[in-house]
Amino acid sequence: MMKKVLVSVVEDDPFFRESMYRLMRSLGYTVDVFSCAADLLGSPRLAETACLIADIHMPGMTGLELYRRLIDTGNAIPTILVTAFPNDADRARALNDGVLCYLRKPVDEDQLTRCVSAALISDGSPEEES
Template sequence: MCSLPNAPIVSIVDDDESVRLATASLIRSLGWCVQAYASAEAFLRSPGFVHTACVVCDIQMPGMNGLELQAHLVGSGNPLPIVFVTAFPSDAAKRRASENGARFFLHKPVDAAEFMRCLQSILGSEQTQ
């Protein structure tokens, strides 16, 4: 959990631990709080779920994939802003994600400056540090 009061929390949902750690480190360096989850199911079960301001999510994961997580959030009335990050981009996945309100669809490896612009667009340009 984040020690900064009222800071936006970015939740990372990715089954690849190295991606979670690297993304979390980058987000922290930009001044935002971060929580990381190895699966969509773990994210949905977590108490931090209710404090999430933005989700950074892989598409291809075991169990519930990123698009299914997005559909679940939309269906439950909680359409959180999502930045999809995938190593396997497809026009069909991008179209489906966009139709359900995904804010950004990035390809791995992600350019740090582009990623920062995406988060600033969603969370605002003011950093919490």
């Protein structure tokens, strides 16, 4: 029997957060959801997180800032960033920093599923929405 993998979602929009929760649960993952980056950083299960899905534009700390904080503190978690306001500069910065995927909202479920699968294998390659 395969151990359930923990996917953490950090999203300030309650509708999108619930949507991501339901999708990840339907795919068989254990899911923790957080409304802000600080809540994830304070989570006792942070070290168990196998994949992070985070919104880029959030109050307090952006998804990219959260990703950098995790790297700086030795918590390198394969990360997928999502945004309703995509731009080339953010995408280039995120992918250059090592973010696995940069996706536009509304997120294509198949593409997100591929990104999560890539995050859970060691040789995952970066992907962005074309």
